[in-house]
Amino acid sequence: MPAATPRIVYLNGAFLPENEAHISIFDRGFLFGDGIYEVTAVLDGKLIDSPLHMARLERSVREIGGTLPISTDEIVAIEKRLVAENALTEGVVYLQYTRGAEDRNFLYSEDLAPTLLLFTQAKTLEHVAAVEKGLKVKIVADQRWERRDIKSVCLLPQVLAKRIAKAEGCDEAWMVEDGYVTEGASSTAYIITHDDKIVTRGNGHATLPGCTRLAILDLAREQGLTIEERPFSVDEAMSAQEACLTSASNFIVPITSIDGKPVGDGKAGPMFKRLRTLYMENARRTAV
Numbered sequence: 124m125p126a127a128t129p130r131i132v133y134l135n136g137a138f139l140p141e142n143e144a145h146i147s148i149f150d151r152g153f154l155f156g157d158g159i160y161e162v163t164a165v166l167d168g169k170l171i172d173s174p175l176h177m178a179r180l181e182r183s184v185r186e187i188g189g190t191l192p193i194s195t196d197e198i199v200a201i202e203k204r205l206v207a208e209n210a211l212t213e214g215v216v217y218l219q220y221t222r223g224a225e226d227r228n229f230l231y232s233e234d235l236a237p238t239l240l241l242f243t244q245a246k247t248l249e250h251v252a253a254v255e256k257g258l259k260v261k262i263v264a265d266q267r268w269e270r271r272d273i274k275s276v277c278l279l280p281q282v283l284a285k286r287i288a289k290a291e292g293c294d295e296a297w298m299v300e301d302g303y304v305t306e307g308a309s310s311t312a313y314i315i316t317h318d319d320k321i322v323t324r325g326n327g328h329a330t331l332p333g334c335t336r337l338a339i340l341d342l343a344r345e346q347g348l349t350i351e352e353r354p355f356s357v358d359e360a361m362s363a364q365e366a367c368l369t370s371a372s373n374f375i376v377p378i379t380s381i382d383g384k385p386v387g388d389g390k391a392g393p394m395f396k397r398l399r400t401l402y403m404e405n406a407r408r409t410a411v
């Protein structure tokens with residue numbers, strides 16, 4: 124069988140076939156998890172919610188005292204070139220920034236050149252079974268650090284949470300702290316109350332400020348829907364009318380069971396359907 128054509132990736136100023144792109148064994152992203160990432164969806168060959176992802180990237184890098192080696196406009200141009208060169212119509216662009224490579228030491232040289240890597244990944248995002256069927260969620264303890272607002276590459280707690288979820292036949296883990304859901308292992312968590320309120324945690328250090336969340340809540344507000352930005356408990360989620368999650372690679376999908384118990388009637392609900400329609404229309408209209 125002929126080998127698949129290698130993807131073109133971007134690494135530190137160069138566009139290269141993936142098998143020719145190499146990162147140092149001394150890279151601090153590898154040795155310390157000293158890095159930041161972003162994932163931007165691609166639909167019809169265009170970037171979704173791009174300004175939101177670039178704003179969050181800048182913020183994350185600033186919060187760890189780093190500096191992007193190029194502007195976000197240049198990053199978006201690189202993303203567009205990767206999408207074009209790899210003929211990507213649907214999937215994601217992954218970006219990773221790390222502090223750079225030097226001999227191992229907790230402290231780093233102030234003039235260290237950062238590592239910047241971007242690659243595309245083809246994936247069906249829009250027409251997926253989860254939109255009709257819903258996802259199953261497993262409740263797990265939130266074992267992460269206290270700056271979850273920074274999109275750090277240190278994802279071991281989420282890897283372990285998803286492993287537990289999978290072992291229980293679930294699709295996503297909802298992480299819980301002090302009885303309240305913080306967020307999904309790689310998504311923002313919502314419930315819809317019986318009086319049609321959309322409930323999700325407010326932004327702060329406890330969760331990642333989701334770009335899809337920001338877009339969805341703006342659209343919901345424009346429609347006059349009621350939003351409560353507050354923590355919700357596992358018990359409240361179990362007795363909610365609907366539940367759903369958002370993320371760049373899922374957009375918005377319904378959650379139809381939590382720890383094996385159906386949410387509402389166990390089917391994708393009307394609020395989810397309304398939000399999904401609003402979001403998909405807006406995502407396409409604002410894609411770049």
Ligand SMILES: Cc1ncc(COP(=O)(O)O)c(C=O)c1O
Pocket residue numbers: 162306307308309310311330331332333334335336369370371372
């Ligand atoms: C922990 C966590 N929360 C929320 C999200 C959703 O963020 P976004 O909508 O920007 O993809 C993600 C996405 O990876 C995540 O990892």
